[in-house]
Amino acid sequence: MSARTSALDSVVFGVDVQSGDVRGDAPSYALVVLESSAGDDGYEIERDVVTLRKLRRRIADEEPGIVATDNMYELAADKDALVHFLGELPAGTKLVQVTGAEQPEPLSRVAKRHGVPYGKDPMQEAEAAARLAAANVGVEVSAFTDETTVKVARGRSTGKGGWSEDRYTRRIHGSVKTRTREVESELDDAGLEYEREVTEKYGGFSQALFHVEGRPQDIPVSRHRSGDVRVEIERERRDGIEFEPLAKRRDHVLVGVDPGTTTAVAIVGLDGSVLDVLSTRTADTAAVIEWIVERGRPIVVAADVEPMPNTVEKIRRSFDAAGWIPETDLPVDEKQHRTREEGYENDHERDALAAALFAFDDHEDQFERVARKTPPRLDRGEVTARVVAGEESVEAVVEDLTASDDDGGGDDGSEHVERELSAEEKRIKTLERQVERLQDHVASLEETVGEKDDRIEELEGELEESRREERRDARERRTVSRLKRRNDALERDVDERDDRIDELEGKLARLKELWKLDHSNFADVEEKKKGLVPVKPVDEFTKAAIDDAHEAYGIATDDVVFLRNAAGAGRSTAEKLAAFEPRVVLVGDGGLSDMADAVLFDAEVPVGPADDVAMQEVDELAVARENDVDAVVEDWHDRAEQRRKERKAEQLDQLISEHRAETKKEQRRS
Numbered sequence: 001m002s003a004r005t006s007a008l009d010s011v012v013f014g015v016d017v018q019s020g021d022v023r024g025d026a027p028s029y030a031l032v033v034l035e036s037s038a039g040d041d042g043y044e045i046e047r048d049v050v051t052l053r054k055l056r057r058r059i060a061d062e063e064p065g066i067v068a069t070d071n072m073y074e075l076a077a078d079k080d081a082l083v084h085f086l087g088e089l090p091a092g093t094k095l096v097q098v099t100g101a102e103q104p105e106p107l108s109r110v111a112k113r114h115g116v117p118y119g120k121d122p123m124q125e126a127e128a129a130a131r132l133a134a135a136n137v138g139v140e141v142s143a144f145t146d147e148t149t150v151k152v153a154r155g156r157s158t159g160k161g162g163w164s165e166d167r168y169t170r171r172i173h174g175s176v177k178t179r180t181r182e183v184e185s186e187l188d189d190a191g192l193e194y195e196r197e198v199t200e201k202y203g204g205f206s207q208a209l210f211h212v213e214g215r216p217q218d219i220p221v222s223r224h225r226s227g228d229v230r231v232e233i234e235r236e237r238r239d240g241i242e243f244e245p246l247a248k249r250r251d252h253v254l255v256g257v258d259p260g261t262t263t264a265v266a267i268v269g270l271d272g273s274v275l276d277v278l279s280t281r282t283a284d285t286a287a288v289i290e291w292i293v294e295r296g297r298p299i300v301v302a303a304d305v306e307p308m309p310n311t312v313e314k315i316r317r318s319f320d321a322a323g324w325i326p327e328t329d330l331p332v333d334e335k336q337h338r339t340r341e342e343g344y345e346n347d348h349e350r351d352a353l354a355a356a357l358f359a360f361d362d363h364e365d366q367f368e369r370v371a372r373k374t375p376p377r378l379d380r381g382e383v384t385a386r387v388v389a390g391e392e393s394v395e396a397v398v399e400d401l402t403a404s405d406d407d408g409g410g411d412d413g414s415e416h417v418e419r420e421l422s423a424e425e426k427r428i429k430t431l432e433r434q435v436e437r438l439q440d441h442v443a444s445l446e447e448t449v450g451e452k453d454d455r456i457e458e459l460e461g462e463l464e465e466s467r468r469e470e471r472r473d474a475r476e477r478r479t480v481s482r483l484k485r486r487n488d489a490l491e492r493d494v495d496e497r498d499d500r501i502d503e504l505e506g507k508l509a510r511l512k513e514l515w516k517l518d519h520s521n522f523a524d525v526e527e528k529k530k531g532l533v534p535v536k537p538v539d540e541f542t543k544a545a546i547d548d549a550h551e552a553y554g555i556a557t558d559d560v561v562f563l564r565n566a567a568g569a570g571r572s573t574a575e576k577l578a579a580f581e582p583r584v585v586l587v588g589d590g591g592l593s594d595m596a597d598a599v600l601f602d603a604e605v606p607v608g609p610a611d612d613v614a615m616q617e618v619d620e621l622a623v624a625r626e627n628d629v630d631a632v633v634e635d636w637h638d639r640a641e642q643r644r645k646e647r648k649a650e651q652l653d654q655l656i657s658e659h660r661a662e663t664k665k666e667q668r669r670s
Helices: 052-062 079-088 107-113 122-134 162-189 285-293 310-319 332-338 347-373 380-388 394-406 423-478 480-518 543-553 571-578 594-602 626-669
Strands: 012-019 028-036 043-051 066-069 094-097 139-154 194-201 204-213 224-226 229-245 252-258 263-269 274-280 297-302 322-324 532-540 560-565 584-589 607-609 615-618 621-625
Touching: 012 052, 012 122, 028 052, 028 122, 043 052, 043 122, 052 079, 066 122, 079 139, 079 229, 079 423, 107 122, 139 162, 162 194, 162 204, 162 229, 252 310, 252 347, 252 380, 263 285, 263 347, 274 285, 274 347, 285 310, 297 310, 297 347, 297 380, 310 322, 322 347, 332 347, 332 626, 347 380, 347 394, 380 394, 423 480, 532 543, 532 626, 543 571, 571 594, 584 626, 594 607, 607 626, 621 626
Parallel strands: 012 066, 066 094, 252 297, 297 322, 532 560, 560 584, 584 607
Antiparallel strands: 012 028, 028 043, 094 139, 139 204, 139 229, 194 204, 224 229, 252 263, 263 274, 532 621, 615 621
């Protein structure tokens, strides 16, 4: 079985020093560009010799998926320069060192081990690096975490604004607050985890920081500066340089596949543990194979039906794996019983899981036998793969792998030896490091100066505000005598106005109530005003809409809530509405999701169609007949009782199915 499957789905740059040295004279590089095609070896190849500046420009313009090299310090003089180089890479580009991590192997040895052509010419070495990276060989060099900081801040100073400074400052801080809410909504819609820190200022926010679990290319927010607000995006730095294998998972695994309009795949380890499950309606076979490649090396590909479907057979052949199918199609109750302790989202994932787990059951004794006969220093997964998929004997595989180790992995002894730098080059290198440290220090000082300028600007604003307050106090003192003369008259006017306001507020409340009822389309509203009940509409079934409705007129226990559009709500939104303990939820356009319906049902919140209740909407409120609402509630209770009975029946059926499956399993064992 092939140890690796090519996962080239984007352009790969292979790079090696052609002449010069990045620490001294301006170097030139041998550049090999690999792109998948229908050629003889599956690649379209471009070869060129470029300067470091041109190489960086091509990387920025073409955004390759991988920049591959046998030594990362051929692209940067030291660690700080390497971090700077990594920071300049496009969001989707990886720097890959194909020879390993902290203690890299010679490129010749790695190339020979993976069957990649190798030569000592720089162009041949660059091509070897590109081909190895395209085959998922090597480690990704990273100086940044997968956490990104999104900063929303003022786009301009709140400095001197004359007599309108308060309004000017309030507008800027209000704009920052509005943009903060927009960013928060965009992150929520993308399903990203984040923590928010805000600095509240007069009129809104002066800045907000979002610490997002994701890379910049995964975040639906872009950096920009527009008027009062600026948005900055910066990846979090690691403490040092880290290496991550390009092949995310190298374990040998069993794979179950359920093809169809919805394709499901399950990955199971050699110990029978479920590692991952996927179901998709959009991915083609190639995308499914890529997903499997990222999670392991299949030694068995299984289906739950007989004969093996063509799609499953195609996936099996792509990995040179052994196939597994049952003697007859697996019954549903047996699949349910075998996967009862595993998590899955739908029947397709269940079928893929069942196929993989039943295949493991059939091979479990063989896996244990291989483990007993495999010496500890050998890779048990590799031995198992050759025994199961290659149909070799355990003894023959162990003997072959032992002999390969004794031969030293086929190393031809050719290694790259760094040439000794001259005294002048060493001096230049030392001076360059000093310059870089000084530049970093200058940048730090400039940042400090910028912070102090901001502080000075803020203090000047506070000083100007204090001066304005003193001027206002002076004006107030000049008008004290005039105000005293009018004080008694004004107090009498205030008392009279307060009495008049109380009288008008009571009258206004009565007029609103009469207007809302008298302007109804109910033919009999005049006779049945006492039989009406208020209804509190919510425009959409979202957390924001619920908060808006609650803020506008309050949602309380035993209220009648009307969802104008009930589509799209999930668990947390339904739980938020259920927490108010409404008397009934009337559903308008759209339909409740299964998850929302289940949450409201479990919370014993009655739900019914709004069409069954005659309603009259007035401004932001509405009224409905008490009898119609009672009828909807009673109808829900009837349906709820039937639903509980059906749920109990389903549970009983499941218990019966499990019992039958256990019985059949015991019969097969006997």
